[in-house]
Amino acid sequence: MHFDWTFFWDSLFQPSNAYLHGLMLTIVISILAMILGLILGLVLALMRLSRNGVLRFISATYVWVLRGIPLLVTLVIIYLGLAAAGIYKFQDASVLGISIAGSIQAALVGLTLNEGAYVSEIIRSAVAALPEGQLESSLAMGMTRASAMRWIILPQAVRTMIPPLGNQFNQLMKNTSLLSIIGVSEVFLITQSISSATFRTFEIFIVTGIYYLLLTTIWTFAQNALENMFNRRLGIETVSLRTRMASMFAGARAKLSPSSRD
Amino acid sequence: MRFPSKLPPKDVIVRATDVCYSVNGHQILHDVSLDVHRGEVVVLLGPSGAGKTTFLRTINMLNPYDDGTIFVDGHLMGYKKTRSGAYTPDSGRHLAEQRRNIGFVFQHFNLWPHMTALENVWHTPVRILKQPKAQAVEEAKQLLARVGLADRMDAHPNGLSGGQQQRVAIARALAMHPSLMLFDEPTSALDPEMTLEVLAVMKQLARSGDTTMMIVTHEIEFAREVADRIVVMADGRLLEQGTPEEVLDHPKEQRTREFLAKVL
Numbered sequence: 001m002h003f004d005w006t007f008f009w010d011s012l013f014q015p016s017n018a019y020l021h022g023l024m025l026t027i028v029i030s031i032l033a034m035i036l037g038l039i040l041g042l043v044l045a046l047m048r049l050s051r052n053g054v055l056r057f058i059s060a061t062y063v064w065v066l067r068g069i070p071l072l073v074t075l076v077i078i079y080l081g082l083a084a085a086g087i088y089k090f091q092d093a094s095v096l097g098i099s100i101a102g103s104i105q106a107a108l109v110g111l112t113l114n115e116g117a118y119v120s121e122i123i124r125s126a127v128a129a130l131p132e133g134q135l136e137s138s139l140a141m142g143m144t145r146a147s148a149m150r151w152i153i154l155p156q157a158v159r160t161m162i163p164p165l166g167n168q169f170n171q172l173m174k175n176t177s178l179l180s181i182i183g184v185s186e187v188f189l190i191t192q193s194i195s196s197a198t199f200r201t202f203e204i205f206i207v208t209g210i211y212y213l214l215l216t217t218i219w220t221f222a223q224n225a226l227e228n229m230f231n232r233r234l235g236i237e238t239v240s241l242r243t244r245m246a247s248m249f250a251g252a253r254a255k256l257s258p259s260s261r262d
Numbered sequence: 263m264r265f266p267s268k269l270p271p272k273d274v275i276v277r278a279t280d281v282c283y284s285v286n287g288h289q290i291l292h293d294v295s296l297d298v299h300r301g302e303v304v305v306l307l308g309p310s311g312a313g314k315t316t317f318l319r320t321i322n323m324l325n326p327y328d329d330g331t332i333f334v335d336g337h338l339m340g341y342k343k344t345r346s347g348a349y350t351p352d353s354g355r356h357l358a359e360q361r362r363n364i365g366f367v368f369q370h371f372n373l374w375p376h377m378t379a380l381e382n383v384w385h386t387p388v389r390i391l392k393q394p395k396a397q398a399v400e401e402a403k404q405l406l407a408r409v410g411l412a413d414r415m416d417a418h419p420n421g422l423s424g425g426q427q428q429r430v431a432i433a434r435a436l437a438m439h440p441s442l443m444l445f446d447e448p449t450s451a452l453d454p455e456m457t458l459e460v461l462a463v464m465k466q467l468a469r470s471g472d473t474t475m476m477i478v479t480h481e482i483e484f485a486r487e488v489a490d491r492i493v494v495m496a497d498g499r500l501l502e503q504g505t506p507e508e509v510l511d512h513p514k515e516q517r518t519r520e521f522l523a524k525v526l
Contacts, residue, residue: 136324137372137431141386142362142438144355151389155376233376 008203011194012210022190023211029104029186030173033111037172038165040112041119046149048124059120066117072178074114079106079182107179115172122164126157159230166223170216177212187211265349270333275300275442275474276321281330283313283320290316292498293330300441303468303475305485307509308495309521314478317495318444321476322364323357335363335441362391365435365443369450371427373419379406379430380415383437391438398437405433409463425456429463436467443467445477457481464488482525486510494518 015023047059066074079102083089090102130153138148177188191208195201270277276298283291291313298304306314319325321332323340332339341349342356373382383402387393406415409429419427428448435443445464449457461484467473468488479485485492485506492509494501494517502515510526513519 131372133368133370133372134374137366137368137374139358140322140324140361140364140366140368141390141434142358142360143386143390144358147358147390151385152374156374159376 004200004203007198007200008207011200011204011207015207016194018185019187019190019194022185022187025104025184026173026176026186026188027215029107029111029176029179029184030169033108033115033176034169034172036108036112037115037119040116041123044116044120045123045127048120049127049149051145063117063120066114067121071110071114071175072181075107075110075178075182078110078113079103101184103179103183106182107176107184111172111175111179115168118168119165122161122168123157126160126164127153129160130156159227159233162223162227162230166219166226169223170219173215173219174212265338266331269336270297272336273300274298274333275302275335276476277331277333278317278321279331281317281320281327281332283316283325283327290498291320291327294495294498294500295330296493296500296503298442298474298476300474301471303477303488303490305489305492306476306478306495307480307482307485307492307521308501309524311497312495313498314495315446316498318446318476318478321442321444322361322366323353324366326353334360337363362386362438363441365438365440367428367431367435367443367445367448369447371419371424371431371451373427373431373434375419378416378418379411379422379426382419382430383434386434387437402433402437405436406430408466409433410459423456424452425459428452428456428460432460432463432467436473441474443473443475445475445479447478447480449479449481480525482510482522494521496521 011019044059044062047055048063050056079090090106092099092101093105094100134152134156135145135148138152139145143151176184176186179186180189180192183189187208191204194204198204266279274297276296278294278296280293280295281291282289282293294313294317296304306318308314316325320327321334321339323332326340337360338349339360340351340353340357342352344350373379374385377385380399380402383405384395384398387398387401388395403412403415406412409432411426411429411433414422414426417426419430422430432448448464449460452460461481464475464477465484465488468475475488477485477488489506491503492506493503494509494513494515496517501517502509502513509518510522513522
């Protein structure tokens with residue numbers, strides 16, 4: 001086996017501009033798609049929780065369809081399928097002086113549509129997990145259902161939502177690698193092109209793996225900080241990531257060697 | 263639904279007429295009729311499953327009744343009067359406004375855990391009634407002091423004992439200046455010591471005389487002390503009613519005697 005260490009270290013610590021650009025695109029698309037997905041998911045969840053049967057049906061059907069189709073298929077339908085059928089072709093466009101490729105627009109649409117379905121389920125189940133008494137006491141105080149949602153239900157449900165939403169964002173960042181199929185020059189596509197130009201496939205994909213790991217690890221810390229922020233607002237004691245991991249590993253150690261416990 | 267042609271007199275704050283309520287085809291309330299007068303303290307007693315809580319919850323429409331009418335403070339609950347004077351159902355904003363006149367205290371407190379005790383009390387006056395915040399916060403502090411929690415105002419509900427939480431819940435309801443307070447087994451989830459502190463707050467409220475109260479409870483001695491009138495329910499019907507002496511010491515109905523024999 002030959003592992004080109006020089007190439008590996010160079011790629012890791014002195015990535016080319018194209019590579020950095022791809023990495024940036026991965027981050028920006030992930031964040032934008034998550035924000036848009038949160039908005040769409042909230043709308044879908046409120047429709048699902050409403051007393052109007054038509055809205056509930058539309059929302060449930062949407063979630064059923066979008067969750068049942070692989071993201072990859074959704075992306076190809078939106079970018080290539082719509083164009084091939086002559087229905088809609090994403091054109092490069094300029095927004096606030098920044099040129100946005102058609103493929104990136106299609107990517108954002110596809111990721112948002114997909115993300116919205118998952119987010120709405122997370123919000124819906126977080127709301128459903130709250131005790132019935134919370135809605136009842138809000139109604140009894142003279143709130144409309146909408147006010148109760150705004151002031152009492154959603155602020156509490158947010159705390160329950162953060163862990164699954166955090167996992168969802170983690171998934172989303174990794175799923176952006178699928179965008180390579182519609183030609184978005186995010187980090188995976190750049191890696192592929194470096195790989196085919198240099199034949200250092202093993203090295204460069206390990207570098208890219210490390211960068212994905214770095215992104216998701218940073219997010220883990222951010223998510224922990226967010227959870228603690230909401231815990232404080234609820235008057236719950238906060239848990240630092242270190243103690244959380246320490247207890248996790250302590251549990252694992254205890255399982256591995258029960259005799260070595262002191 | 264038949265609507266009475268005349269409004270109840272001004273001093274009748276609650277007029278329930280032939281109220282029926284069923285869940286899944288099972289009838290829980292059978293033609294319950296009751297008048298409560300302004301300033302009166304009415305205690306509802308009766309065996310479990312008698313429909314006391316169900317009846318209390320129909321008054322502020324947490325249970326939407328199927329038949330009969332309930333007027334609270336001259337308003338037909340769950341209905342809106344059109345210009346022509348006819349009633350049309352409204353379970354949205356109009357019902358929400360009607361409920362602001364009715365305080366409800368739950369068995370399990372149902373405080374909002376993401377807010378401090380103080381925020382629980384001023385939240386609705388400020389966010390929903392749009393009262394000036396400084397004034398509402400000041401009043402909330404006074405209410406919490408009145409229920410003996412001046413030093414626990416900044417605690418979250420999960421940092422308070424059950425008795426303390428229930429007292430916050432009473433203050434929260436009072437902050438809306440309701441003309442009617444409904445108490446649904448307010449001490450059933452509490453241990454004896456905490457029960458006493460909640461009952462003390464309710465006695466004080468009852469003695470002040472300006473709040474109409476309807477209380478579902480199993481605390482017979484408390485009922486004797488505060489009630490102007492005791493209403494006994496069984497099997498979803500009103501059984502008998504009268505002053506505490508009449509009902510507790512000289513019950514007319516056999517079912518009442520059986521019930522009292524068990525709890526006294």
